[in-house]
Amino acid sequence: MSTAKKPNPARRSERSRQAILDAARELVSEVGYAKVSIEAIAARAGVGKQTIYRWWRSKGAVVFDSFLALSEGAHGEGMALPDTGDIEADLKVVMRATVAEFADPDFEAPIRALNTEIINDPDLAAQYREKLADPVDEAKKVRLRSAQRAGQIAADADLDLVLELLYAPLYQRWLHRSGPLTSEYADALVDLTLKAFRP
Amino acid sequence: MSTAKKPNPARRSERSRQAILDAARELVSEVGYAKVSIEAIAARAGVGKQTIYRWWRSKGAVVFDSFLALSEGAHGEGMALPDTGDIEADLKVVMRATVAEFADPDFEAPIRALNTEIINDPDLAAQYREKLADPVDEAKKVRLRSAQRAGQIAADADLDLVLELLYAPLYQRWLHRSGPLTSEYADALVDLTLKAFRP
């Protein structure tokens, strides 16, 4: 029997929750993830430390939630990929957009922070996949299935594998800073992946 | 003009250096990277804290060096890949070995710790590529060039791209715990990559 007393979520202060999430996001951008402390988040949010410890189990969880809140609401129909009937062209558009996104310095710090936490915390990793990665991947798979029906991709292709071949090299190059992320690189990945999964 | 006084490396105590590196490696295995402190390393090594701060600029740098020391000496001819003339078979052997390595719990903690540091410290990332990744990649490229001469891989293939297609999906799957790492998976990556780069 766990003696843990559970706070009542119904009485939770939405104002404080928002202030904490905002403060966390701001601080990560300003001083970098490693230098952010829970005390600093509490001070910036004008909140008692206990209010943070009551609802989150670590700094990583707070920061993770603050990022999650950002991309919420983007989970409607707006995330459907373009479908012109030309899978190569459509994928290149999407991959080039991803490259551009990774090049934005404003995304650099938060995404690296996110990855740092995900690597070391299986719980957060699961939450990340469930709330962020899986929905986005599913949207991409919708487009890939359409390509399968059009005979542009092998009908028996493992779509998870397709996505890995497309995105993992890009992701690794960015994470390790092991090479330039250019439009040409994005195009090359699309060409190679389509060749690998050609019917 | 930097006013920093530089310690004289010629007078450095090799005994202390080794003790620190050993202590760091042990502690990471025992309690996990996040919970390792410089004070604990110093205590375990029987060394003054200043001796650590004198030669390393952060905990990450110490731990990184301790891993680096492990794989030193493996940089001879012993790291050449098998070359039976059959690139598919040879790559599958190597990839299956990599999968097995990643599955070893003893490697789990150190490699995740290493990646945590590399993501957030461009300096360590550069050192990692120079001292570890590049030499290993070069050995793999030797085998790939042999395959190119044998007409098993397109002569104009970008070998860095070949390696990324092979390893990045594996690496990402392990890092994010987003799927099982099996021999079948390793084989699939080899098959797909070879198809993508077929002449």
Added chain:
DNA sequence: CTCTCAAGACGAGACGTTACGTCTCGTTGT
């Protein structure tokens, strides 16, 4: 080639600081 011997790296640990996570306090809001 051996013998000094000062420079400086060393082990130990004190120091002030920061942040941790827990724990009261009154206060506020539902």
Added chain:
DNA sequence: ACAACGAGACGTAACGTCTCGTCTTGAGAG
């Protein structure tokens, strides 16, 4: 009313700097 709240005190841990003597070492003297 009661539980979550803002505020902040508390003991602990580790930070990075610093000052002690002590021990090592390499360059010059013999």
